[in-house]
Amino acid sequence: MFSFTLSLDPRGRTPMYDQLYAAIAEAIRDGALRHGEKLPSKRALCAQLGVSRATVETAYELLLAEGYVESRPRSGYYAAEYQGQGTAPAGVLGLTSTFVPERKESAEAALLSTSAVDVSLFPYASWAKLYKEVVYNSPELLQRGEPQGEPALRAALERLLGEYRGVSCAPEQVVVGSGMETLMDQLVTLFGPEAVYAMEDPGYPAMERKLLARGRALRYLPMDGSGMDAEALERSGATVAYLTPSHQFPLGITMPASRRSQLLRWAVGGERWIIEDDYDSEFRYGGRPISSMQGMDRHGRVIYTGTFSRSLAPAIRLAYMVLPAALLPRWQALYGRQQPTVSRYEQTVMARFLAEGCYGRYLRRVGKRYADRRAALLAALETIPDLRVSGADGGIHFLVTLPRHSEAELLRRAAAAGLPLRGLSEFCRVTTPPPSTLILGYGGLPTERVSEVAARLKAAWDSEASH
Amino acid sequence: MFSFTLSLDPRGRTPMYDQLYAAIAEAIRDGALRHGEKLPSKRALCAQLGVSRATVETAYELLLAEGYVESRPRSGYYAAEYQGQGTAPAGVLGLTSTFVPERKESAEAALLSTSAVDVSLFPYASWAKLYKEVVYNSPELLQRGEPQGEPALRAALERLLGEYRGVSCAPEQVVVGSGMETLMDQLVTLFGPEAVYAMEDPGYPAMERKLLARGRALRYLPMDGSGMDAEALERSGATVAYLTPSHQFPLGITMPASRRSQLLRWAVGGERWIIEDDYDSEFRYGGRPISSMQGMDRHGRVIYTGTFSRSLAPAIRLAYMVLPAALLPRWQALYGRQQPTVSRYEQTVMARFLAEGCYGRYLRRVGKRYADRRAALLAALETIPDLRVSGADGGIHFLVTLPRHSEAELLRRAAAAGLPLRGLSEFCRVTTPPPSTLILGYGGLPTERVSEVAARLKAAWDSEASH
Numbered sequence: 001m002f003s004f005t006l007s008l009d010p011r012g013r014t015p016m017y018d019q020l021y022a023a024i025a026e027a028i029r030d031g032a033l034r035h036g037e038k039l040p041s042k043r044a045l046c047a048q049l050g051v052s053r054a055t056v057e058t059a060y061e062l063l064l065a066e067g068y069v070e071s072r073p074r075s076g077y078y079a080a081e082y083q084g085q086g087t088a089p090a091g092v093l094g095l096t097s098t099f100v101p102e103r104k105e106s107a108e109a110a111l112l113s114t115s116a117v118d119v120s121l122f123p124y125a126s127w128a129k130l131y132k133e134v135v136y137n138s139p140e141l142l143q144r145g146e147p148q149g150e151p152a153l154r155a156a157l158e159r160l161l162g163e164y165r166g167v168s169c170a171p172e173q174v175v176v177g178s179g180m181e182t183l184m185d186q187l188v189t190l191f192g193p194e195a196v197y198a199m200e201d202p203g204y205p206a207m208e209r210k211l212l213a214r215g216r217a218l219r220y221l222p223m224d225g226s227g228m229d230a231e232a233l234e235r236s237g238a239t240v241a242y243l244t245p246s247h248q249f250p251l252g253i254t255m256p257a258s259r260r261s262q263l264l265r266w267a268v269g270g271e272r273w274i275i276e277d278d279y280d281s282e283f284r285y286g287g288r289p290i291s292s293m294q295g296m297d298r299h300g301r302v303i304y305t306g307t308f309s310r311s312l313a314p315a316i317r318l319a320y321m322v323l324p325a326a327l328l329p330r331w332q333a334l335y336g337r338q339q340p341t342v343s344r345y346e347q348t349v350m351a352r353f354l355a356e357g358c359y360g361r362y363l364r365r366v367g368k369r370y371a372d373r374r375a376a377l378l379a380a381l382e383t384i385p386d387l388r389v390s391g392a393d394g395g396i397h398f399l400v401t402l403p404r405h406s407e408a409e410l411l412r413r414a415a416a417a418g419l420p421l422r423g424l425s426e427f428c429r430v431t432t433p434p435p436s437t438l439i440l441g442y443g444g445l446p447t448e449r450v451s452e453v454a455a456r457l458k459a460a461w462d463s464e465a466s467h
Numbered sequence: 468m469f470s471f472t473l474s475l476d477p478r479g480r481t482p483m484y485d486q487l488y489a490a491i492a493e494a495i496r497d498g499a500l501r502h503g504e505k506l507p508s509k510r511a512l513c514a515q516l517g518v519s520r521a522t523v524e525t526a527y528e529l530l531l532a533e534g535y536v537e538s539r540p541r542s543g544y545y546a547a548e549y550q551g552q553g554t555a556p557a558g559v560l561g562l563t564s565t566f567v568p569e570r571k572e573s574a575e576a577a578l579l580s581t582s583a584v585d586v587s588l589f590p591y592a593s594w595a596k597l598y599k600e601v602v603y604n605s606p607e608l609l610q611r612g613e614p615q616g617e618p619a620l621r622a623a624l625e626r627l628l629g630e631y632r633g634v635s636c637a638p639e640q641v642v643v644g645s646g647m648e649t650l651m652d653q654l655v656t657l658f659g660p661e662a663v664y665a666m667e668d669p670g671y672p673a674m675e676r677k678l679l680a681r682g683r684a685l686r687y688l689p690m691d692g693s694g695m696d697a698e699a700l701e702r703s704g705a706t707v708a709y710l711t712p713s714h715q716f717p718l719g720i721t722m723p724a725s726r727r728s729q730l731l732r733w734a735v736g737g738e739r740w741i742i743e744d745d746y747d748s749e750f751r752y753g754g755r756p757i758s759s760m761q762g763m764d765r766h767g768r769v770i771y772t773g774t775f776s777r778s779l780a781p782a783i784r785l786a787y788m789v790l791p792a793a794l795l796p797r798w799q800a801l802y803g804r805q806q807p808t809v810s811r812y813e814q815t816v817m818a819r820f821l822a823e824g825c826y827g828r829y830l831r832r833v834g835k836r837y838a839d840r841r842a843a844l845l846a847a848l849e850t851i852p853d854l855r856v857s858g859a860d861g862g863i864h865f866l867v868t869l870p871r872h873s874e875a876e877l878l879r880r881a882a883a884a885g886l887p888l889r890g891l892s893e894f895c896r897v898t899t900p901p902p903s904t905l906i907l908g909y910g911g912l913p914t915e916r917v918s919e920v921a922a923r924l925k926a927a928w929d930s931e932a933s934h
Contacts, residue, residue: 054792142586142780313609325521
């Protein structure tokens with residue numbers, strides 16, 4: 001029935017629909033299933049493979065959503081034209097699922113990923129010890145907790161953010177949530193369906209996906225060397241600006257104080273708000289450290305947000321935001337009667353982890369490690385002639401520009417050398433991307449592999465022959 | 468300036484705006500501030516009390532939202548007419564915040580609360596031991612996890628739900644989230660803004676609040692002795708029915724199989740879905756145990772949901788849902804690239820807690836305790852002449868009806884005896900509430916206090932004198 005062999009493993013860890021999806025997708029990528037070739041009917045495939053109809057339906061829906069197959073009314077499913085170079089075709093606005101490829105990302109492929117972080121210094125012993133103490137000594141934590149989060153954690157966050165980021169707030173303005181996405185969802189609900197969002201372009205795709213999924217209006221605003229343009233923002237009609245001023249994602253720009261002031265003035269000019277996503281401000285290597293926009297805000301228009309997922313470990317589902325006093329009643333009306341989205345145990349462990357200085361010590365150690373790694377990587381990349389680095393003052397990623405090849409060619413050669421990277425154009429919606437520019441993350445790059453990885457990139461990009 | 472004394476404690480644990488709100492609300496309830504009396508201007512109050520403008524603004528917004536004060540344009544704030552009997556005035560459709568009074572609910576007031584659960588049997592030792600083992604032995608858990616939840620946990624849930632609730636699914640249909648509210652938010656997003664929700668009336672206010680907050684259309688459908696009326700549902704134009712068939716909240720009805728079939732047929736008749744909230748099905752005392760609607764569903768129209776917050780402890784932020792295969796691609800498109808909302812550590816602890824039989828043993832112990840307590844409470848209430856009990860076959864609450872007084876009088880007398888209760892009318896939107904009916908929860912009622920509490924209720928309701 002198929003022109004290739006399907007082999008599924010009902011006892012495998014991967015769900016059957018997923019195996020079926022992956023097998024057909026691969027066949028289309030490989031050319032084993034050619035453009036226009038008809039796929040078996042769902043019923044026939046169920047019978048042939050001995051799987052449930054739901055399995056086949058889910059696999060086909062995924063293939064359809066990702067553009068691998070086309071559906072023709074009253075006829076069936078056909079292999080779509082496939083023009084990829086080993087990557088899945090992009091879904092509409094990046095909204096459709098690519099969870100399958102992502103889940104299978106190998107450690108090798110994560111070497112230069114922007115989302116990887118170094119967890120080898122994670123303080124297992126203190127964390128486990130604190131957790132045990134908390135469970136044994138705090139039976140009251142089993143009962144309902146405060147919707148905004150444990151008072152002890154909010155007080156510790158208020159001190160931490162005041163000290164490290166110049167955030168000025170009271171603990172009662174702090175809200176704890178199970179990751180940035182949870183807090184973003186709350187903000188999107190809080191601002192209501194009429195809000196119009198301004199996004200940095202290029203910008204952070206997770207926030208874009210969230211807004212599109214919730215059906216919100218958004219405006220992509222171009223960036224200059226200082227960040228989002230305040231006049232363009234004024235003209236855009238946006239009511240909420242989502243900004244990453246500390247280390248713009250993906251450009252790595254640190255927004256200067258003058259631009260921050262301009263954007264704050266925009267917010268004061270109406271019922272307007274700024275979401276300041278301070279996602280990786282814990283790591284800073286050069287330039288003047290600039291404290292948060294929230295700390296400059298005298299009119300209560302900035303919602304400050306941050307997370308422990310990048311500074312500690314992706315699996316720590318604990319993020320926080322600081323709400324202006326004027327938004328508190330609205331938040332409380334929406335969420336003030338539901339339980340916090342983070343376990344009170346883990347909240348209390350984190351509160352003690354902060355209050356007892358464990359986090360400060362940990363940040364110094366891991367910050368030192370990232371600084372060493374960044375210095376080594378920058379030094380190694382200097383051996384590549386004409387290569388320009390930007391956005392390297394903070395965080396755990398920067399940009400490289402190498403004018404000798406196109407972005408696509410740079411990506412192709414890096415991938416062929418086993419070092420998949422991401423190009424800047426992938427993050428641009430209305431802006432023409434700067435040519436030949438890639439994003440390098442080093443959170444997942446072991447320091448001992450820096451020189452080898454840099455040498456592989458150099459070799460891949462050096463050779464003149466174009467394939 | 469005020470006709471009563473305001474005393475705030477800047478060093479207290481309660482935020483200043485909250486203290487201010489509470490003091491003014493109390494003054495209005497007590498009559499110290501009379502209807503029509505003007506409140507000081509915000510500016511004057513800041514100066515008088517030496518607090519920030521934000522503090523005063525937040526306090527006034529809360530008072531306004533809860534109906535304690537009225538705002539007159541270009542004039543100021545005035546005390547509203549207060550008709551309460553010791554309780555806060557109900558906000559519009561229950562949406563406005565009452566977090567402040569709830570937070571201060573005393574242990575005594577929680578004795579008969581429907582949301583309290585008995586945590587005295589919580590297995591601290593196994594939980595802490597498992598957590599420690601997981602942290603020390605699973606460094607890989609610090610990295611990004613599967614968006615739907617840990618495979619081990621989903622497999623354990625599939626087995627648990629199959630065994631206890633007759634749920635028929637594959638682990639890849641299971642989604643884990645940080646509490647029911649998180650999963651409800653996901654479902655509301657997944658079904659989109661055009662969905663029309665059918666709610667049981669009387670029904671579960673948290674779901675109603677969620678839908679109203681998200682601006683969704685909802686229809687309140689009356690209940691008969693078997694649950695939601697299928698014909699009324701058909702006529703309502705709803706596309707999603709939210710049901711609590713195992714132990715309806717608040718009526719306590721166990722929906723018979725025939726009604727379940729009717730409602731399932733409704734769902735098959737179009738692009739329609741049933742959310743089955745199986746929130747306290749772990750506890751069952753009489754009548755035939757009926758397995759889940761999901762288990763009866765042959766067409767994949769039921770989303771099954773459940774939580775550990777009621778069976779284990781409110782602070783355990785771990786709930787789960789089983790999605791029909793047809794909804795999985797939609798869920799994955801929306802959430803398949805974001806991290807799960809529950810820490811991988813706590814997910815893994817729960818997976819082992821289930822797989823190693825700890826949960827089954829725990830459920831038997833706590834189920835036995837609830838059964839004893841329920842029997843004792845029912846026996847003690849039998850001494851109250853004319854009192855009728857209903858909805859007591861499962862869960863940890865039931866209804867009592869006592870025709871000799873009105874609902875308001877029953878509530879007033881119970882509250883005067885230090886036993887605040889909730890009346891059924893509070894949960895009715897379009898339905899005329901059955902007269903003289905109250906809800907008694909016993910999750911928070913220590914067994915040794917059952918006879919004393921029942922005696923206090925009897926005494927309160929016995930006396931003829933009406934106050």
